[in-house]
Every structure is written in C-alpha cells, then in structure tokens.
Amino acid sequence: MKIAIVGTGYVGLVSGACFAEMGLDITCVDIDAEKIEGLNAGVIPIYEPGLEELVRRNVEAGRLHFTTDLTECLPHVEVVFSAVGTPPDEDGSADLKYVLDVARTFGRHIRKYTVLVTKSTVPVGTAQKVRAVIEEELEKRGCKVPFDVASNPEFLKEGAAIKDFMSPDRVVVGVDSERARKLMAKLYRPFLISNFRVLFMDIPSAEMTKYAANAMLATRISFMNEIANLCDRVDADVEMVRKGIGSDARIGNKFLYPGCGYGGSCFPKDVKALAHTAREHGYTMQVIEAVERVNEQQKGIVFEKLQTALGDLRGKVVAIWGLAFKPETDDMREAPATVVIGRLLDAGAEVRAYDPVAMPESRRRMADLPIRYAQTMYEAAEGVDAVALLTEWKELRMPDWTQLRATMRGDAVVDGRNIFDKPEVEAAGFRYFGIGK
Numbered sequence: 001m002k003i004a005i006v007g008t009g010y011v012g013l014v015s016g017a018c019f020a021e022m023g024l025d026i027t028c029v030d031i032d033a034e035k036i037e038g039l040n041a042g043v044i045p046i047y048e049p050g051l052e053e054l055v056r057r058n059v060e061a062g063r064l065h066f067t068t069d070l071t072e073c074l075p076h077v078e079v080v081f082s083a084v085g086t087p088p089d090e091d092g093s094a095d096l097k098y099v100l101d102v103a104r105t106f107g108r109h110i111r112k113y114t115v116l117v118t119k120s121t122v123p124v125g126t127a128q129k130v131r132a133v134i135e136e137e138l139e140k141r142g143c144k145v146p147f148d149v150a151s152n153p154e155f156l157k158e159g160a161a162i163k164d165f166m167s168p169d170r171v172v173v174g175v176d177s178e179r180a181r182k183l184m185a186k187l188y189r190p191f192l193i194s195n196f197r198v199l200f201m202d203i204p205s206a207e208m209t210k211y212a213a214n215a216m217l218a219t220r221i222s223f224m225n226e227i228a229n230l231c232d233r234v235d236a237d238v239e240m241v242r243k244g245i246g247s248d249a250r251i252g253n254k255f256l257y258p259g260c261g262y263g264g265s266c267f268p269k270d271v272k273a274l275a276h277t278a279r280e281h282g283y284t285m286q287v288i289e290a291v292e293r294v295n296e297q298q299k300g301i302v303f304e305k306l307q308t309a310l311g312d313l314r315g316k317v318v319a320i321w322g323l324a325f326k327p328e329t330d331d332m333r334e335a336p337a338t339v340v341i342g343r344l345l346d347a348g349a350e351v352r353a354y355d356p357v358a359m360p361e362s363r364r365r366m367a368d369l370p371i372r373y374a375q376t377m378y379e380a381a382e383g384v385d386a387v388a389l390l391t392e393w394k395e396l397r398m399p400d401w402t403q404l405r406a407t408m409r410g411d412a413v414v415d416g417r418n419i420f421d422k423p424e425v426e427a428a429g430f431r432y433f434g435i436g437k
C-alpha cells in the first residue's frame with residue numbers, strides 16, 4: 001500500500017519511518033525544501049533515538065521517499081496523513097492554517113478515492129472544516145471525486161517516539177464511513193497483531209480524546225507540583241508522598257513526578273487550546289485553566305530556589321545542567337530552561353550551560369543571550385556559585401559531588417527534577433534544594 005505523510009517533523013518523520021518499516025511504501029512531504037534536501041542526503045533534522053538508523057534502512061530498501069511536492073505522489077496513494085504543525089495562536093487557540101493548506105492541495109489534486117487522515121492535534125470540529133475546504137476545491141474543479149476524512153491523533157512521546165509508535169497502548173481512529181474504517185484497520189493491523197487495540201469512534205470524539213489525554217497528564221503533573229510546593233512548606237517529602245499515592249492502583253505511578261514544570265510542544269499548547277475551545281462554547285474549564293497557571297508558576301521555581309540559596313543574584317554564576325524540555329531530545333519548545341535562564345540574566349547573574357544534545361538548538365534559539373556553553377557538566381560547574389539541574393538526562397544523574405565541591409565556588413545545588421540523593425549531596429558539603437523534598 002502506498003501512503004503519503006505531509007509534514008516531516010517529529011510526528012510525520014517517525015510515522016513515515018515506522019510505516020515503511022512495516023513494509024508500506026511511504027512518501028514524506030514537507031514544504032521546507034532544506035529539510036527535504038537534507039533528508040534525501042541522509043541528514044535527520046531532529047534528535048530522536050533510533051530514528052537515523054530506521055530512516056536509513058528504509059530509504060535503502062526503497063520504501064521511504066522524500067519530496068516537497070504532494071501533488072507528485074497524490075495520484076498513487078490511497079491515504080494521506082496530515083502531520084503538519086498546529087502552533088498556538090495568540091489567543092491560545094490552535095492555528096489550523098497548515099492543516100487547511102494540506103486540505104486545499106488535496107482537494108485541488110485528487111483524482112480517485114483517497115482518505116485524508118489528520119494526525120496533527122486539532123480541536124474538535126476541525127474535520128468538518130477540512131471536509132468543507134476539500135468540497136470547495138472539488139466544486140471549483142467541477143468534479144466529483146469520492147474521498148473521506150478521518151482523525152487519527154498521535155500519542156507518541158519525544159525521546160521514545162519509535163517505541164511509542166511501534167507498540168502503542170492504543171490507536172484512536174475517528175471515521176464516518178465503513179470504507180475508511182476498513183482501510184485504517186488494515187494499516188494498523190501489523191502494529192497490533194497480537195492484541196488489536198484500535199479504538200474506532202466518531203470523528204469529534206477522536207479529536208477530543210487527544211486533548212483529554214494530554215490535559216489529564218498535564219493535570220497530574222500540575223497537581224503533583226502543588227503537592228510538592230506544599231511539602232516544602234510543611235517539611236514533608238514529596239518523593240515519599242508520590243510513592244505512597246502511586247501504589248494505589250486507581251491512581252497509578254506514572255506521570256506523577258514533580259519538577260520545574262512541563263514543557264514541550266504539546267502539553268502547554270494543547271492545554272491552552274482545550275481551554276479556548278471550551279470558552280468558544282460558552283464554558284470555562286476551571287481545572288484545565290488552573291493546570292496551565294500552576295505550570296507557568298512552576299517554571300519559575302528553580303529561579304526562586306536559586307534566590308533563596310544565593311540571595312542577591314547580581315554577579316553570581318550559575319551552571320544550568322540540561323536545556324531540553326525532557327531527556328533524549330534536542331527539543332527546547334517551552335522548555336523550563338528558557339524561563340530560568342531568562343530570569344537569571346535579568347537578575348544580573350551569569351549563566352553557564354551544558355546539555356548532552358540540545359546546545360546547538362539552544363545557541364540557535366537564544367542566540368542573543370550571553371550564555372557560556374561548556375563541553376561537560378563539570379566544566380559548566382567550574383567556579384560557579386550554584387548548579388541547577390533542569391533536565392534529568394542519564395549522564396547527569398550521578399555526579400561526582402566531591403570533585404564538584406572542589407571546583408565550585410559556592411555550595412548550592414538546585415535539583416529541578418528531584419533526581420539526586422539529598423543525603424549524598426549534603427554529605428559532600430552542599431546545600432540541597434529539591435522540589436518538595
């Protein structure tokens with residue numbers, strides 16, 4: 001089966017490579033000519049474990065192709081996945097410009113029955129808009145080509161994207177025709193061969209499921225961050241509390257880690273977009289709006305702890321360990337590091353930074369800021385007053401505290417992800433500041 005995937009970002013490229021691995025013939029399409037040129041030359045535009053090898057293998061096998069022109073492959077494919085970005089607009093709503101652009105091209109050029117599947121995260125009601133755009137284009141052409149639209153939200157996590165795509169907990173598919181349903185079932189069968197967990201539903205429910213899932217996960221994080229902030233004030237240890245509640249099967253132990261706030265290209269934008277959809281329908285989602293407010297506040301927690309530790313920050317030097325919004329990615333969209341670094345510099349502090357993979361991205365994103373990058377976590381910490389850990393990369397988890405104590409000027413360690421052993425850090429002569437522990 002031949003399919004096209006439009007948008008060659010985290011979702012599109014991973015989906016394309018994984019479908020190709022299952023033996024399908026995939027064409028990945030992107031309007032970014034530089035990206036496509038790079039991909040055709042074997043350059044992967046993002047850091048995602050395992051992706052480079054997966055792409056190379058499938059390109060070599062002749063199953064994975066890259067182009068800037070959707071119209072070129074459209075006559076040959078049965079399904080088009082739309083995995084373009086849906087960035088937040090100024091009012092928090094999802095900007096559907098790219099999604100509707102794809103629909104327009106689809107409507108202008110299809111010649112036979114094809115299904116347009118939206119994989120991007122889009123607000124409930126988007127499929128109707130997509131369908132209307134396609135119908136409008138077909139009408140302009142004066143022809144009646146059969147087509148279907150479908151919703152197939154993606155649940156992969158960056159850093160574990162291939163594993164998540166290859167063995168998903170479930171696949172959610174919103175359809176309104178039997179023909180599209182059969183096609184989608186065929187497409188996903190190889191991924192779920194021993195336990196078919198494709199949940200078919202109506203399209204609005206599928207669109208809504210994606211936001212509900214992200215909002216629920218974000219809610220757990222903001223909830224735990226508030227519990228941690230209270231633990232700080234009453235001398236309780238949130239790590240004990242986390243274990244205590246996570247062992248209740250009704251609660252479960254995942255996504256209960258307090259820290260310096262959630263970042264990334266999804267939770268912040270999707271929580272805002274859900275709240276916006278609700279308001280558009282005359283309803284205020286109070287829990288969801290509070291989740292976002294708590295997160296905004298939490299992104300400042302490391303800065304506040306540095307203030308507590310160091311007092312006036314003017315002239316103080318701080319090492320930032322970890323810049324990406326989470327480990328195993330170079331993505332810095334909405335990363336807490338951007339907030340902490342901005343506030344430190346505004347307060348007159350000097351910033352040294354180290355991240356195993358996100359430094360090129362950080363240099364690009366914060367090009368105008370006077371950040372000094374280091375080659376190792378130890379180099380970043382030389383002569384500083386405090387170190388602050390923001391991303392729990394594996395290589396940052398077991399520092400040699402004795403060595404650090406000898407080379408640092410000050411004695412403050414702010415653990416924005418609660419990964420260090422407080423007694424061990426204190427035994428080496430440091431003052432330890434965790435999040436609720």
Ligand SMILES: NC(=O)c1ccc[n+]([C@@H]2O[C@H](COP(=O)([O-])OP(=O)(O)OC[C@H]3O[C@@H](n4cnc5c(N)ncnc54)[C@H](O)[C@@H]3O)[C@@H](O)[C@H]2O)c1
Binds near residue numbers: 009083101121
């Ligand atoms: N990043 C994730 O982990 C993740 C996970 C699940 C869902 N999502 C959702 O999937 C969607 C894509 O996210 P992403 O992180 O992969 O985005 P991204 O920004 O990494 O990639 C989007 C790509 O689409 C391309 N594009 C835009 N308009 C186009 C057009 N008309 N034709 C061809 N290409 C076009 C851009 O050039 C870009 O390369 C979003 O809606 C996001 O919310 C993301």
Ligand SMILES: O=c1ccn([C@@H]2O[C@H](COP(=O)(O)OP(=O)(O)O[C@H]3O[C@H](CO)[C@@H](O)[C@H](O)[C@H]3O)[C@@H](O)[C@H]2O)c(=O)[nH]1
Binds near residue numbers: 214
């Ligand atoms: O207990 C936790 C778990 C996560 N985080 C933070 O939450 C953010 C998001 O992490 P994660 O969910 O692992 O990464 P994403 O790649 O953003 O994935 C989320 O967003 C994607 C895009 O919609 C969805 O597909 C995924 O299912 C959903 O987990 C990161 O800043 C994490 O540090 C916490 O603070 N505490």
